[in-house]
Structures are given as structure tokens and as C-alpha cells.
Amino acid sequence: MTTVRDAVFGVLRRYAMTTIFANPGSTEISFLTGLPDDFEFRLALHEGSVVGLATGWAMGRGRPAFVNLHTTAGLANAAGALATARTNRMPLVVVVGQQDRRHVAHEPFLTGRLEGLLGDYPVWTNHPVRAQDVPAAIARAHHEAVTAAGPAIVVVPMDDWEQEAGPERGAAPLEIRRATPSPDEIEEVAGLVDRASSPVIVAGAGADSEAGWAALVELAERLGAPVWQEPFGARAGFPQDHPAFAGHLPAGRSGVRAALAGHDLVLVVGAPVLRQYPWEPGDLVPVGTTVLQVTQHADEAHGSIADVALIADPASSCRLLAGRVRPRQAVPARRSGPEPAAPPEPGQPLRPAHVFDLLAAQLPPETVLVEESPSSRPELHRRVPARAPLGFVSAAAGGLGFGLPAAVGLKLGLPRRPVVAVLGDGSSLYGIQGLWSAAHYDVGVLFVVMANGAYAIMDRLAENSGLGKAPWPGFTEVRLSQVAEGLGCPARRVSTHDELRAALDEVLPSLASRSGPLVLDIDVAADATYG
Structure with a gap:
């Protein structure tokens, strides 16, 4: 007997979605256990990191990634990351587990009220009427994810996987072409x-x-x-x-x-x-x-x-x-870049400009640079130009938690390119579980954490508002290097210009072939600009 699960594996092979990103729950047992040998499973310890990894992988591979989430809790935990995937125009096929179809009407434990949970952020949502409709729904989700450029969701009750598949074929096209203007x-x-x-x-x-x-x-x-x-x-x-x-x-x-x-x-x-x-x-x-x-x-x-x-x-x-417009004079001269930042005097802190000047001097042109450091992003733009496609990657939606797991997914999808993630310490905490995945799967990303112990951009916005003192404290007690090591990820704390130069001299030349992650937890002053 060909089961619905067997038929879905065929659909996933057809669309080259044989890598599964997930944080599983009990409603996924019948789907995930005993995976075929040609499938790969990638675990992350929080659903936001699951979707972040998948988003980076899809970006690197240029095709949809497959995500499996666990009923209401899994989908809700992933909501912010799925909203980012939609705004970043990344195609994801997301299968969400549901309670057993035979008694879901009685709302047993772990029943999910899933349709509409994410509002308009999915490009398509479907709860197949019959178990036999699941393979075609997943094929349709691939079509929707590609054509609308975002996450498409299929809700699958846990007992559907073991049902006998029907004879129907999925109706989604195998090849999708972008329009060329007339x-x-x-x-x-x-x-x-x-x-x-x-x-x-x-x-x-x-x-x-x-x-x-x-x-x-x-x-x-x-x-x-x-x-x-x-x-x-x-x-x-x-x-x-x-x-x-x-x-x-x-x-x-x-x-x-x-x-x-x-x-x-x-x-x-x-x-x-x-x-x-x-x-x-x-x-x-x-x-x-x-x-x-x-x-x-x-x-x-x-x-x-x-x-x-x-x-x-x-x-x-x-x-x-x-080929149609008339030619004109040569392009204007390139704008002049900023002067290199002089190394800090003894006793003075590192600033973002120091970090970015050292990065710019040694990063290979083909580096994939992922950014999630709002307070220093303008300085990064001024000092570290993108020199190849994917030379700069960030979250278009503005929400935090994308950068760290996305960098892991990008390296999984582009194993031969060097990948660097420039993150704030506050930003890192929104997707910190991704460090476990990086370490467990030996993913060679360099995480450059700008540790200022504060939401520096929020502090500057509060100061400029003229409305009074901000109520939130700093968090200088947080040491990302210690958190990273607790998740099995190697890390170093960096406090001086010489320490930073030595670390980058050691890591950057072989970054493309690096077989494991490294976190540089860099003490920097709480500079902030926005715009």
C-alpha cells in the first residue's frame, strides 16, 4: 500500500525539498520517524530558529525550503520568523501538524485552531478535506510559495500520514517561469x-x-x-x-x-x-x-x-x-568612502567603525554577510560594501531574530562560500537557539556580536523624542560568549583592537572552508545611528 506519507515524499523529491527543518512535537511522529535515507533532518531548538534556518537555506539555494511545525504552539512561536520570510520574499513550504482527524471536532489536547492564526502573512493556507488530498496540497503549496514568494501553509492531521494514498496527481506545475516584458x-x-x-x-x-x-x-x-x-x-x-x-x-x-x-x-x-x-x-x-x-x-x-x-x-x-535606451556619458566617479577609524587610545572602547574596518580589509569578495545590528547598520553600510550577490542580507520586516539562524541556513545552502553574521547582542538573544544547530551540524559561520549591553538604538530614539527617560534597563550582565558555550558553540570574548585583529587574522583566511562556528563576543561602545 502506498501511504499518504509515501506520496508526500515523492512530491518533496520532485521539488528537491528533501531537507526538513523542524522542531518536532507528538503530532509529527508518524511523519518524521524512519525518514528515507535520501532525506536530511535539521533540528533547531525553537521554531523561530527553525524558520530562520529554512529562510537562509532557501535564499542560498534559490528554491523553496520545507518546514515542519507542531500545531498551535509551533506555528505561533514561528509567527515572527514567518512574517520576516514573507517580507523578505522567501518561498517556504510549511506543514503544520494537527490532532487526529477522527476526533479533532471534539478539540482534544493539542488541537490547533490554525487557520487564520498568522493573518495575511502566509501566501496560502490549506487544510485538506481528506487525507488523500495532502500530497496535492503540498504540491500546490510549492507553487504558491514560488509564485507569491512567501510561506505557504498546509495543515495535516497526525493520522493522515498512514492512510492509503489516492490515485490523484498534484496539479501544480513542475517548472515556474518569471514573466519577461513584451x-x-x-x-x-x-x-x-x-x-x-x-x-x-x-x-x-x-x-x-x-x-x-x-x-x-x-x-x-x-x-x-x-x-x-x-x-x-x-x-x-x-x-x-x-x-x-x-x-x-x-x-x-x-x-x-x-x-x-x-x-x-x-x-x-x-x-x-x-x-x-x-x-x-x-x-x-x-x-x-x-x-x-x-x-x-x-x-x-x-x-x-x-x-x-x-x-x-x-x-x-x-x-x-x-539594449534599447540611448547611450550617455560615462558613469560618475564613485563616492569617497569614510576615512579608516584610528585604533582606540589605551583605555578607550572599541567602536563599530573599528570592527567594520578590520572586516572590510580581509573579507573575501564572495562573502555572504548577514546583518542584524540596528544601532550600527549605517556604519556597516559605509565601511563594508557588498561585492557579490548575497553580499548583504538582512530582515526587510525589521523584526529581530532573523540574522543568527538565517546565517546558519545560508551556510548550509552555500557550503563553499564564507558566511559572516554581524549581530547586536540584544538581537542575538531573539534567535540564540540557532547556535546549537550551528554547532551540532558543524556549520562554519563566523558570528560577530557587537556587545554594547543595551538596546542602543532604542536609547537614542528615546533621547531624541524629548518625552523623558526610557524605562528599560541595560543588560551588561549578559555575556553571549558564555551563552554560546552553553549551547555547545565555541566563542571568544574580545575587548581590545589587538585581540580583534588577531582573531580575524586567524579566522577569515580560511572562513570558506571552516567546519564549525565561532562567536566573537566583542565589547563595543553604545554608539547608535539609524537611517
Whole structure:
């Protein structure tokens, strides 16, 4: 007899989802025990870390990851991480266990009220009517996760796995292609660009691929246009060591208007128009500026101020556009970077600039750098450019807990690339269980923890608000190096410039082939800027 479980394994093989990320519960026993030899199981000790690992893996592999969660508690614990996966446009197929179908109507222990638990964050949710519908539902979830770029959820009662499978095949297509714009659409956009006297490009996470970078470089050089990175971008959409790279757009409207002043056309590629944080009065772009948008995601276009939005693959669109627009003068000179930070005087603390200067001097160009250090992110942008696709990865949604497990998942998915995670000590605590997975599976990530013993960005925001003293204390008692060692992950505490230089000199040259993780718990001053 072919069981529903057997049929689902066939679906997972068909879609190359043979790595299972999970924190199991009793409703998953009949699915997970006795896995076939061609499947791999990756355990994390909290569901947020489970989804973080899977998100990083999907990002590295460029295809959906498979996640298994345990009824209400598992899905609820993973809610923040699934919201981040949705905003980061990462495809996940999520199977959530449910109580036995034969008495779930009576709401026995561990019954989950699962539909609607995460609101609109899943791109699709399904509770199959029959056990025999489960394989097709998981195939459909793969289709939905790819086409809508986010987590798709299937709820499976625990007894379904042992039922006899039906003869029906799943209806989801094996291959999904992104749309290429028509010649008429390219002609219309090219005409608008050619009529502009001073176009500028804003690149976003949707252009972060080898094809996307190559097409945008060709287009920028053809137009002689500067290229800005979108505000709060989850990934770098353009090589940040290229002469045309102008920098990162500010987070507020006044800063965006100042940066884009003098340009009569803004072409936004692979990004919303434009993600902001603080509310400010006035227009988002200078008055009279035409805004064009190229995005693969319709909802980014629906929420934008674009005059013309092209919903199509950014890489192919930009490649076609580069072949159609008229050539202009050479790209402008690259902006000058900051001066290297002088080493601290004796008795003075390390600052983020010291850490990032040392990283920038030795990181290989192909490094995958994962960021979750809100107080020092602008300094990181200034000093450590992304030089290859996935050279910068962060959480577009802004919630904490993504960076640490995502770095583990990225290294699992890209074992030959060096992976560094730059994290705040406060941020690390939201996904700290991921260190156990890194250590247990010998995942060679370097975790650079900026330990200032505070929510430094929150302290600065409170000070600038003029509303009085912040009620939250610091947490200087927390030592991430000790927590890491308690989870089986090697760690070092670093307090001086010489100690940091020696540690990086030792670790960075062989980081790509490193066979285990390391945490550098670095004492830094509580500097903070945001924007």
C-alpha cells in the first residue's frame, strides 16, 4: 500500500525539498520517524530558529525550503520568523501538524485552531478535506510559495500520514517561469527614460542575483546614471564597489528628496517605492520627478507612487532596457568612502567603525554577510560594501531574530562560500537557539556580536523624542560568549583592537572552508545611528 506519507515524499523529491527543518512535537511522529535515507533532518531548538534556518537555506539555494511545525504552539512561536520570510520574499513550504482527524471536532489536547492564526502573512493556507488530498496540497503549496514568494501553509492531521494514498496527481506545475516584458512594454519604458535629462536608478533586493547585478550594471553604464540602494533593503541590488554606486538612500522623505534632487526620472528596480521608517511631511520624491518601477511582485506596485510600474522579472527587463535606451556619458566617479577609524587610545572602547574596518580589509569578495545590528547598520553600510550577490542580507520586516539562524541556513545552502553574521547582542538573544544547530551540524559561520549591553538604538530614539527617560534597563550582565558555550558553540570574548585583529587574522583566511562556528563576543561602545 502506498501511504499518504509515501506520496508526500515523492512530491518533496520532485521539488528537491528533501531537507526538513523542524522542531518536532507528538503530532509529527508518524511523519518524521524512519525518514528515507535520501532525506536530511535539521533540528533547531525553537521554531523561530527553525524558520530562520529554512529562510537562509532557501535564499542560498534559490528554491523553496520545507518546514515542519507542531500545531498551535509551533506555528505561533514561528509567527515572527514567518512574517520576516514573507517580507523578505522567501518561498517556504510549511506543514503544520494537527490532532487526529477522527476526533479533532471534539478539540482534544493539542488541537490547533490554525487557520487564520498568522493573518495575511502566509501566501496560502490549506487544510485538506481528506487525507488523500495532502500530497496535492503540498504540491500546490510549492507553487504558491514560488509564485507569491512567501510561506505557504498546509495543515495535516497526525493520522493522515498512514492512510492509503489516492490515485490523484498534484496539479501544480513542475517548472515556474518569471514573466519577461513584451517589446511594446520595453519601448514605452525606454521612451520615458530617453526623454529624461538626468535619470537615476534605485536598486532593491529583487535585483540581488548574478543576472540582476549584470543587467543593472549594463543599464547604469549605458545611462551614465548613479545607482542608490533602496532604504531598509533586505539585500543589495547592485555591486557596492562599482563606480556608479551612490550609497544607501536615507530612511526619511527629506533625505530621499535631497539625495534624488536634480534627477527628473527615478527608475526603481526590484524594490518598493520607497520603504520608509519615520513619517515626515512632504513628497516622497522631488516634485515633477517621473517614477518608473520594475518589480516581480504585484503588491509592491500596488502600494507604490510609481507613474508606470512594470510587473516582470527585473533582470530580463533591465537587460532588454539596456539594449534599447540611448547611450550617455560615462558613469560618475564613485563616492569617497569614510576615512579608516584610528585604533582606540589605551583605555578607550572599541567602536563599530573599528570592527567594520578590520572586516572590510580581509573579507573575501564572495562573502555572504548577514546583518542584524540596528544601532550600527549605517556604519556597516559605509565601511563594508557588498561585492557579490548575497553580499548583504538582512530582515526587510525589521523584526529581530532573523540574522543568527538565517546565517546558519545560508551556510548550509552555500557550503563553499564564507558566511559572516554581524549581530547586536540584544538581537542575538531573539534567535540564540540557532547556535546549537550551528554547532551540532558543524556549520562554519563566523558570528560577530557587537556587545554594547543595551538596546542602543532604542536609547537614542528615546533621547531624541524629548518625552523623558526610557524605562528599560541595560543588560551588561549578559555575556553571549558564555551563552554560546552553553549551547555547545565555541566563542571568544574580545575587548581590545589587538585581540580583534588577531582573531580575524586567524579566522577569515580560511572562513570558506571552516567546519564549525565561532562567536566573537566583542565589547563595543553604545554608539547608535539609524537611517
